[in-house]
Structure formats: structure tokens, C-alpha cells
Amino acid sequence: MQFTGKAIVEAAAAPLYVRASCTEEALACLAEGSFEVLCGGTDFYPGHIDRPLPPLVLDVSEVAALRRIEELPTGWRIGAAVTWAEILEHPLPRGFDGLKAAAREIGGVQIQNTGSIGGNVCNASPAADGIVALLTLNASVRLESLAGSRTLPLSEFLLGSRRTARLREELLTAIEIPRFGTGARATFKKLGHRRYLVISVAMVGAFVELDEMGRISHAAIAVGACSARAQRLPLLESKLLGQPLQSSLPSLLDEADLAGLTPQDDVRGTAVFRLDAVASLVRRSLLELLR
Numbered sequence: 001m002q003f004t005g006k007a008i009v010e011a012a013a014a015p016l017y018v019r020a021s022c023t024e025e026a027l028a029c030l031a032e033g034s035f036e037v038l039c040g041g042t043d044f045y046p047g048h049i050d051r052p053l054p055p056l057v058l059d060v061s062e063v064a065a066l067r068r069i070e071e072l073p074t075g076w077r078i079g080a081a082v083t084w085a086e087i088l089e090h091p092l093p094r095g096f097d098g099l100k101a102a103a104r105e106i107g108g109v110q111i112q113n114t115g116s117i118g119g120n121v122c123n124a125s126p127a128a129d130g131i132v133a134l135l136t137l138n139a140s141v142r143l144e145s146l147a148g149s150r151t152l153p154l155s156e157f158l159l160g161s162r163r164t165a166r167l168r169e170e171l172l173t174a175i176e177i178p179r180f181g182t183g184a185r186a187t188f189k190k191l192g193h194r195r196y197l198v199i200s201v202a203m204v205g206a207f208v209e210l211d212e213m214g215r216i217s218h219a220a221i222a223v224g225a226c227s228a229r230a231q232r233l234p235l236l237e238s239k240l241l242g243q244p245l246q247s248s249l250p251s252l253l254d255e256a257d258l259a260g261l262t263p264q265d266d267v268r269g270t271a272v273f274r275l276d277a278v279a280s281l282v283r284r285s286l287l288e289l290l291r
């Protein structure tokens with residue numbers, strides 16, 4: 001079946017809502033008009049409370065190709081429209097425990113049933129829980145348009161608070177995670193003002209791989225809500241390399257490891273409080289990896 005975005009736009013008067021049935025139809029719409037993409041709508045609609053909805057809305061939530069989780073020889077591919085509930089239900093290796101823990105923390109069950117991984121990444125909030133866990137997994141994003149496709153590391157896709165490298169005509173189709181070994185372990189910890197349904201004051205993701213001697217051969221620690229975009233902690237990561245998993249790991253953390261963070265004072269906490277919270281969350285995450 002051929003889709004022309006022009007025909008779709010001309011066939012209806014604005015405002016126009018299109019629910020794409022396949023990726024080709026979605027790309028045709030994006031090539032033709034200034035469509036805003038809608039998936040679960042859990043960021044999209046709250047973002048339009050005080051302003052009118054855009055005239056052209058492209059709903060991609062029912063595109064089957066965006067709703068799959070696949071294991072490939074090179075790693076895993078999670079479709080952009082896969083919901084947090086689907087990630088929680090899917091059998092994934094232990095290295096995904098951090099992403100699953102983040103999924104469990106995203107809103108309540110209704111939000112997890114509707115909100116997608118792609119929406120979390122494209123919304124690019126500094127407080128997006130999924131992004132922190134994905135950074136520890138060295139995730140990349142797959143962007144497609146009628147002109148072609150490209151894959152970007154997530155760390156390059158995120159340009160700042162609510163800013164990404166996505167071009168207007170591009171659709172995020174998948175998140176790609178490179179293969180890791182069976183010895184991988186991961187966790188995610190979030191601090192908010194109450195236990196559930198809360199925007200993060202700070203959050204930390206931690207991921208390690210172990211060699212055959214039980215020593216850390218790869219480490220990734222990421223922090224969110226403490227800078228315009230979530231950050232990895234490369235100094236701490238390099239100190240962890242070669243260490244056995246032992247209860248003294250948290251003592252490796254010192255102030256200099258957090259120097260790349262630029263937390264702000266806001267209604268949820270002061271910058272000083274946030275840095276203190278991050279230090280505690282990092283230490284607790286390292287201890288949790290021992291279990």
C-alpha cells in the first residue's frame with residue numbers, strides 16, 4: 001500500500017489527527033507536514049494544558065513495528081512505542097534490572113500501561129527515569145525518515161533539557177542496546193518527596209559486568225535530575241574497573257566524581273541537597289549490586 005503524506009493532509013481540514021497504521025504511513029506524514037508525534041500522550045497532553053493542541057497530530061501508538069522487543073545477535077531492540085508495563089513483563093536478562101526498576105518507578109500503573117520508552121526519551125526531561133537507566137546500558141536511538149535512517153548514541157541524541165537531535169521529519173523507531181555478558185548486574189534508585197508517583201529529586205542508575213575472576217570489567221553509573229541532561233560519572237566508573245564486588249566499593253566515591261553535575265535549586269530541592277542525595281544513591285546502588 002502506498003502512502004502519501006500530502007494526500008492525508010489535504011484530505012482533512014485542520015486540526016488533523018492521524019493514527020498511523022504502519023511506519024511507512026507515519027514517515028509519509030512527517031515528510032509532508034508539521035506533525036507533532038503522539039504516543040502514550042502522558043507527556044504530550046500535560047505539556048498542552050496551557051496552550052492549544054498542535055494542528056497536526058500523528059499518533060504512532062498502534063504501529064506494530066514500534067511495539068516489539070527483539071533479541072538480536074548484536075543486542076536488544078526495543079520499539080519506541082513499547083510501554084513501561086510491557087518492558088516489565090518481558091523476560092530480559094539481569095543486566096536490564098535497572099531499566100525494569102526505572103519502569104516500576106514511572107508514575108503509577110496507568111502511566112506505565114500507556115507511557116512509552118520512546119516518549120520518555122524524546123521528551124528529554126532532565127527528570128526522565130528511563131533515560132538514566134538507558135545511559136548505563138550504552139543505548140542508541142534509531143531515527144527514520146523517508147530520506148533514510150541513522151543511529152545515534154543516546155548521549156549524543158540528548159542535547160539538553162527537552163532538546164534532542166531529532167529532526168522534525170524523523171521518527172524515533174527503536175532503542176538499541178548492545179549485547180552484554182551473562183555476568184551483568186544493574187540497578188536504579190530514585191529519590192522523590194514521597195514513595196510513589198513522584199518526579200525525581202535525583203536518580204542513579206548503575207550497571208556492571210564482571211570478568212571470570214569476579215572483578216568489574218565494565219562499569220556505567222548515570223545520574224539524572226542534576227543537570228540539563230542526565231550524566232555518566234566517568235571518574236568513578238574508571239575507579240571501579242578491576243575491583244571485586246565487595247562492600248567497600250561505596251568508599252571509592254569522592255566529591256570529585258560528581259564534579260560534572262550542575263544541579264539547580266528548585267521547588268524539589270537545593271543543589272547542595274541534590275548532590276548529597278546523589279552521593280547516597282550511588283553508594284546504595286553499589287551495595288545493591290553485591291546482592
Ligand SMILES: Cc1cc2nc3c(=O)[nH]c(=O)nc-3n(C[C@H](O)[C@H](O)[C@H](O)COP(=O)(O)OP(=O)(O)OC[C@H]3O[C@@H](n4cnc5c(N)ncnc54)[C@H](O)[C@@H]3O)c2cc1C
Nearest residue numbers: 037039040041042043044107115116119120122128129172
Ligand atoms: C502522572 C504522571 C506521572 C509521571 N511520572 C513519571 C515518572 O515518575 N518518571 C518519568 O520519567 N516520567 C514520568 N511521567 C512522564 C511520562 O509518563 C513518561 O515520560 C512516558 O514515558 C512518556 O511516554 P508517552 O508515550 O506518553 O509519550 P508522549 O506524551 O506521547 O510523547 C512525549 C514526547 O515525545 C515525542 N514522541 C513520542 N514518541 C515519539 C517517537 N516515536 N518519535 C518521535 N517523537 C516521539 C512526542 O512528540 C512528545 O514530544 C509521568 C507522567 C504523568 C502524567
